[in-house]
Amino acid sequence: MKIGFALPQAGSVSTRENILHFAQEAEQAGYDSLWVFERLLYPLEPKQTYGGTSWPEAYQRVLDPLDTLAFVAAATDTIRLGTSVLDFLYTTPAQLAKRIGTLDVLSNGRALIGAGVGWSEDEFAASNVPFARRGPRMTEFIEALLALWGPDPVAFQGEFYQIPATLFQPKPLQQPRPLIVIGAYAPSSVARAIQLADGFNPVAAPEAAANQQLIGMLRKAWYDAGRTSAAPEMIVRVNHGYVAERPLAANRQFLTGSIDQVYADLQQLAAWGATEVFFDVSGHYAMLPDGYQQMLQQLAWLREIVAPVQQLKNA
Numbered sequence: 001m002k003i004g005f006a007l008p009q010a011g012s013v014s015t016r017e018n019i020l021h022f023a024q025e026a027e028q029a030g031y032d033s034l035w036v037f038e039r040l041l042y043p044l045e046p047k048q049t050y051g052g053t054s055w056p057e058a059y060q061r062v063l064d065p066l067d068t069l070a071f072v073a074a075a076t077d078t079i080r081l082g083t084s085v086l087d088f089l090y091t092t093p094a095q096l097a098k099r100i101g102t103l104d105v106l107s108n109g110r111a112l113i114g115a116g117v118g119w120s121e122d123e124f125a126a127s128n129v130p131f132a133r134r135g136p137r138m139t140e141f142i143e144a145l146l147a148l149w150g151p152d153p154v155a156f157q158g159e160f161y162q163i164p165a166t167l168f169q170p171k172p173l174q175q176p177r178p179l180i181v182i183g184a185y186a187p188s189s190v191a192r193a194i195q196l197a198d199g200f201n202p203v204a205a206p207e208a209a210a211n212q213q214l215i216g217m218l219r220k221a222w223y224d225a226g227r228t229s230a231a232p233e234m235i236v237r238v239n240h241g242y243v244a245e246r247p248l249a250a251n252r253q254f255l256t257g258s259i260d261q262v263y264a265d266l267q268q269l270a271a272w273g274a275t276e277v278f279f280d281v282s283g284h285y286a287m288l289p290d291g292y293q294q295m296l297q298q299l300a301w302l303r304e305i306v307a308p309v310q311q312l313k314n315a
Contacts, residue, residue: 011286199233
């Protein structure tokens with residue numbers, strides 16, 4: 001199993017100096033990956049709530065995900081650079097293929113793409129993209145993206161996107177392309193991930209059983225669809241987890257607690273089929289006066305389990 005950490009990309013902690021320092025600290029500590037997400041804007045009267053509540057205050061300031069990773073690529077050498085998730089439909093296949101290809105070239109083949117359809121009607125309106133029929137549009141978007149990364153000359157004619165016969169460079173350094181995982185829960189999204197991607201990017205639940213059920217469902221759908229030559233990539237994003245100085249009570253949330261408790265939970269995730277886990281603690285610390293120091297502390301505590309967790313890679 002691989003272990004990653006989200007960059008301080010949002011809120012008051014998202015400064016140039018913090019991102020640079022954090023990325024270098026994570027690479028030096030042996031982490032496998034660094035992660036960013038996409039938030040286009042912060043509507044004052046949003047059409048959708050955020051999980052039933054108001055949008056997090058940290059969303060008022062979110063640095064561009066691919067620009068942030070390009071900056072980090074120049075300051076690191078080996079750590080992989082992931083998105084969880086890019087909302088593909090806010091742009092066009094040609095624009096995104098160019099940007100991801102550029103990131104992969106400049107990072108020497110370290111780009112890792114988590115893709116999402118997007119859920120904010122306000123962000124779709126700002127992108128001048130219809131909110132309706134997002135699923136079929138997403139399927140065609142990925143098909144066009146893969147075509148652009150294929151051998152030149154390339155062309156694509158679809159319902160939503162048309163690309164004239166063209167030479168298209170740069171191609172990603174990774175061949176045939178960077179790893180793509182999709183945040184998928186609905187049956188249509190799961191089917192799209194099975195057809196066009198390398199696996200899934202689920203968000204961890206606070207209850208252990210819910211994670212076992214979700215990962216099991218995704219893996220079953222993968223194999224039932226005939227993709228039996230390789231197991232799906234299962235990159236689990238953890239938004240609620242954190243490491244504490246002392247063990248937490250038995251009713252603690254999954255992936256929280258002492259080093260030993262979190263390590264045991266990671267072993268359990270590996271046994272269920274997770275291939276990578278990354279922690280995003282910005283929800284806890286992004287807007288605190290000492291938030292960056294708190295994030296560094298989490299990075300340091302989790303470092304104590306990064307090395308032994310590497311032994312789970314072949315589990």
